[in-house]
Amino acid sequence: MRSNNAGCRFGVCQRKTDFMETVKLTINGQEVTAPKGELLIEACEMNGVYLPRFCHYRGLTPQASCRMCVVRVDNPKIPKLQTACTMPVTDGMAVTTDSQEIEDVRAAMIEFLLSNHPVDCPVCDRAGECELQDQTYGFGEDRTRSQYDDKDNYLERQISPFIYNDPQRCVTCKRCTRVCEEWMDENAITVLNRGASTVISAFSGWVECSDCGNCVDVCPTGTLLHVPYKYVARPWDLKQTPTVCNFCSDGCSVLAGTRGENLIRNVARDGRGRTAGGINHDFLCSLGRYTVDFVHSKDRLDRPMIRRGEHLIPTTWDDALQHVAQRLGELKAQHGGDSVGVISAARLLNEDQFTLRKFADDVLQTKHAEYYHDDDEIDLASFFRYGAPTIxxxxxxxxxxxxxxxxxxxxxxxxxxxxxxxxxxxxxxxxxxxxxxxxxxxxxxxxxxxxxxxxxxxxxxxxxxxxxxxxxxxxxxxxxxxxxxxxxxxxxxxxxxxxxxxxxxxxxxxxxxxxxxxxxxxxxxxxxxxxxxxxxxxxxxxxxxxxxxxxxxxxxxxxxxxxxxxxxxxxxxxxxxxxxxxxxxLVRYSNTMGAGLVGMHSDDKGGMSAHAMINAAGGGIKALFIAGEDVVSKANGEASRVSTQLAKLDFLVVQDMFLTETAKLADVVFPVTSYAEAQGTQVNNGMQIQFVRRAIPPVGQARPDWMVVNQLAKLMGVDFGYQGQLKTIFKQIADAVPGCAGLSHNLLVNEGATQISLPQPEQSKINRADVLERLAGQVAKINRNVAVDAAALTAKAGTRLKQRYPQITQHSEMLTPELPQGVEAAAPAPLVFPA
Amino acid sequence: MSILSNIINAAKEVVEVARTTAQGMSVTLSHIPQKKDTVSYPDEPVQIYRRFRGEHFLDVNEDGKERCVSCFLCAAACPADAIYIEGAEDPRPYEQRASMDHRYAKVYQIDYGRCILCGFCVDACPTDAINHGHNFEWAVYTPGELVKDKDYLLGNKWREPDVTPTEKQRPLAAKQKHDKFNITLK
CATH class of the missing domain: 3.40.228.10 (Dimethylsulfoxide Reductase, domain 2)
Structure with missing residues (x-):
């Protein structure tokens, strides 16, 4: 499928070129083709000639400040060496990239950069994935002529809760400021001073931004460093596992860096320029990047727990599973299958959702099974009523x-x-x-x-x-x-x-x-x-x-x-x-789309919604099986009512990572895996199905959600035919779900994000008049006396994403970082070169 | 006839056995009065050569600060994956902290069940923090005890045996001077 790609050096950032106009040019005497308008540095890379660079970064506007990518264009009208990162390719262009002249210029540039660079690689966190290191090895000299002690002596300092800054190491490529401006539109980080005393800083000395950390990832040297990753590990020690972020519904690919059994960091791009190869290029947000420590939180459940009187007592898996199977069996025999409800979290993977749906259908024989969603979320059922509009x-x-x-x-x-x-x-x-x-x-x-x-x-x-x-x-x-x-x-x-x-x-x-x-x-x-x-x-x-x-x-x-x-x-x-x-x-959770797709909703079966199940507790619903959702903390202002409702249940099973408010009310709590330990597939808001890889083994005795449910089903006398394999579950999903036919884990691992195509809505079937009438009725209900007041709503904004994952964000210390002493009182003064 | 030849053959065999035994024993017995090369360790102490690679020690600088800056290069160089480090930051000023740099090793472990004493870590160290000592007596009852922590390795420097060349080693040192490398030992 990707055969017509011009591959890049790393083989991950591939772009199709067959539909573009191409031009022919000569690089080092070899005739090659490149897309019209392509920059020369990229055209060279596409054709296997790597040019060294600091300031050029694919996806950022050209800067041409480092002068490392200079080439000789064989044209008498261009007498000087040219920067390949600003020169578009033209037809018939002849370029030399490896003459003695160019090698000398590169070595001189490296020497200039190093003349003011502290060679403190042993204590620098970037060592091992430092582009200055790599290019000094590749294109520099092995000695320096500038050994003097009065190098710029700015002290290393923290400039934000997540960013460390060592101005001495800067090569002023300005990637970070361009990222801040062009990718994030924040302009939080900037360049101060001029000439040799140029430093990267912020106007107030303290960076006020959304803490996305992209500036740190694109930095070619150790000038900007992640605070949570400081001195913790070395890049060559980390195993990089490409996986998918679990937070919002965009589904960014991340490279999970793990050391032993510990998840150390999430990045979008490792220091060698290798991206995770996903839909997000090299972009990651604050939550996806920094909220990794909850995985190893000391509050993680590591053993199943069972209620004995007032207390939840740790027990063995066999004991807990037997107890749940027995009690659910009794309640089902006593009150019928529909007395049991199943609620799943929309962040669980497709395999988990599918198994829970099967558990409800085949084992409990209840029609009440739904992923938890609030009434004020996007109504996907309405959206897909007449078929799937183009996503x-x-x-x-x-x-x-x-x-x-x-x-x-x-x-x-x-x-x-x-x-x-x-x-x-x-x-x-x-x-x-x-x-x-x-x-x-x-x-x-x-x-x-x-x-x-x-x-x-x-x-x-x-x-x-x-x-x-x-x-x-x-x-x-x-x-x-x-x-x-x-x-x-x-x-x-x-x-x-x-x-x-x-x-x-x-x-x-x-x-x-x-x-x-x-x-x-x-x-x-x-x-x-x-x-x-x-x-x-x-x-x-x-x-x-x-x-x-x-x-x-x-x-x-x-x-x-x-x-x-x-x-x-x-x-x-x-x-x-x-x-x-x-x-x-813009659905709320990472797998809301997938949960609906694999049938974890009760619309078509006439079952109750998750909220209705909780409201019916003690009445029609005698037992609830809640997977991964903290329904008590999520109930805005109604936590006490929801917990009273849950207390009315005869039997409550919760499987979660932490002992949440909901889990505290449960009769049995199963510890389950986090996104870094789980494996499976998830569907983002663009209907792209992606493979989530396991980065670390499960913490404690935690098991994947699907495995717990599968074992329960076995104890209750139903075999789902999984043969203990994740692939088999996905095979069953592919057979059952429209649009997933022909997909498999192997395919998804190789292809990355694959869009699921669903049938378009048939315009003839839509009752236009009815829809418009209902819409008119909805519009007529709007109270036109309310003033348009954005300021009143501003307070609501800003924390919505964090509120969606209470059990995760409450256990992440990185979200409430300890700031250095006296930061709020007096921000560090901006760096100004001493006169 | 056959009985006689049997007796003769038996007698020849006896003579042969006696002869070869005497020949063999003459070599063995001739060594008894000679000077021994072996040392009856552990009853007698052994003499260690200066460049012997034994258990490591972590060095400190002239101010008594740990030299290790937790750069992980020794762990990276280790072919047996015997070194485990966890870095940390000590933001205190130089006088107050225990290490040379504000980056230091919070955990530094060498697993002598894995270590092959190749010396690559010593070559890799940019601050001369890790060195080979001369201790080789590390027999333990459980494999876990072979994992040595930072305090032990720092203390090893003060447990170092005296390895100044003995009279016995001096001729060897003198001989090395005339080797093809032409190295003069100071």
Missing amino acids: ATQAHLQNADTILLIGSDPNEENPLTAFSIRWAVRQKAARLITVNAMPSRLERQANISLRVREGSEGAFVQALLDDAKLNDAAAALGVKAEDLQAVRKAVAESGRVVVVFGDELRGAAVEALALLESALAAPSAEAADAAKKAYIDALQRQVKSSNSTQKPSINENPYTYIVEHPTLEVGAEPVRTETKFSFLP
Whole structure:
């Protein structure tokens, strides 16, 4: 499937080139082809010639400050050596990369860099994955002529809860500042001073940012270091296991670095430039990167526990399993199968969800089995009612013409999606339109941003669908009708539109999304191109014109940095969808999509939802089997009511990593594995199924969720036919679930993220009038007297992602790091070169 | 006839056995009065050569600070995977901390059940913290006792036996001077 790729040096960042225009050029006398417009440094790498570099980084704008990649272009009009990282390839170009002249220049550059570099590799955490080390070995001299003691003597210091800074080691490649600006749009880390005294720092001395840590990962030297990883291990000691992050629904690939049986760190890219090869290029967010210590928390359950009177007493697996099998059997015989409910956490892997569903169907014979989801989450059942609209992946997002963000704040909840949106706006001149009640940092990138009334986002869908009701919708949203008209026009004439929507879109509005395709027909390819060109021209005029100080009501975005350049693409190849609209539902948990896909919901069987099961405790429900979810802590403000309900149960089984509030009420608690110890598959919000690898062996006596349930089923007389193998479970999933046919673990290991294709909604089956009527009813209910007040909502933002995983975030010390003494009182003064 | 020849053959055999025994014993007995090369260890102490590679010791610098900065290079060089280190930070000033650098080894273990005494760790050490000592007496009752911790290895420096060349070793040292490497021992 990837045979037509021009592979890179590491064989992981592969991009298709067959659809691109190519040019022929000569590198060191050898004729090669490269995509048109590609930078020379990348073209060389594609063809097996590695050029040394510090400042160049695939995915960042060219900088050309380190001068390591210099080449000789054989053209009399270009008398000097040229930097390959800023030179696009042209047809017939002839390049020399390995003459004596170039070798001398490289060695001289290395010598200059090292002249002010402390050679303290033994105490530097970057040693072993340091690009300066590698390139000194590869291209430098083995001696120095600058042995003097008065090197810049800035002290090593901590500049953020997660970042250590040693300014002496800096080679001023400015990768970190570019990452902070271009990937994260935070501008938290910056360059101070000039010339030889240039240092990386922050304006206030203390970096106030979202702590994503990407600046540390891209740093080629030991200038920026991770605080939690400081002095803990060496990169050559770590076993790097590519696996998938468990936190939000984006499903980033991470490289889990393990030493022995300990999970040490998560990175997106190891120091040799090898990425985890996933959908996220080299990007990771704060939670995915730093929340690894909960795996080895001292509070992890290591043995099964069984209730004896008031206390939970540690016991053996056999004892606990026997007890559960016996009690569940008794209750089933006494009250019937439907008296038992099964609740799973949406973060559990497909294999776990599938086994729990089978357990409910075949063993307990209950119709009540569902993954836990709140009422204010995206209603996936409505979304998929008429079939599956095209689901957008991150690659679709990065190549969209227009991105429509309705509700949600991806910056907080789905950081990779926010990264992709910024990417598309900055590098591909995508038009971003935000419709949001809550303030979001992404509005800075937005071409049009509509700040709407809370809970009125459904009216926006109505405005898109029906031109006649636009004024009414504008009134409901609390925005100007002409702004809404402008949005509608932009969406109508644009080629590919990705609709990113969050929890705020409810009920009929989610259902009505399927109608967009027929309501706003796709323009012809020429018209779409013309519209995009007109947009880019307008932006460039805006950037060039100096007198545009008056801020229009529609924000004409000055942040866009338009470069139509193949090199600047991240991750996958540009993808085109069949349909004009594609959708990215920002679901809450890492495997919400998968849980629904493998049937861990009770809609079609007439069973109760997870909330209904808890409410029916003591009545229709006599026993609950809760896998991996802390339903007590999750009940916002209703914790006492939920715990009272759970106390009414005859029998409660909980399997979790920690002794959560829910587990404390249980009769039997099973210890289960965390994401680093589990193996299986999970489905992200782009319907991409990914393989999660086991990085470390289970902690204590913990077992995978599916294994516990499988053993229980065996004790209760049902054999699922797994033969103790994960592959067999997935085989059964592939047979049972539409869209998964033909998939296997082996395939997923080799292919990485694979999108599951589901049948498109049949427009003829959709009852348009009914959907629109219900949508109109929903819009009519919006209270138009409420003021549009973003400030009131600001307090809610910021912590939502962390609140979703109480049992994990409560046990991660890294999320509440100990700061050095007196940091809050007096931030360290910014570094200024002494006069 | 046959009886007679049997007797003769038997007699020849006796003579042959006596002759070969005497021949063999003459070699053995001739060594008895000679000077012995073996040492009846452990009743007598053995003389260790200076470059003998025995149990390691961790060195300290002239201020008494541990030289080890926990760079993990010894563990990386170790072909037997015998060294285990955990690094940590000691932010106190030089005078107060126990180590030379603020990076130090919180845990430093060598498993002498694995160590093959190749000396690669000593070559790899950038701060001359790890050295080969001369102790080889590490017989224990359980394999776990062969894992030596940092305190023990630091203490080894003070337990080092005196290995100044003896009279017996001096001719050897003098001989080495004329070897092809032409090294002069100081």
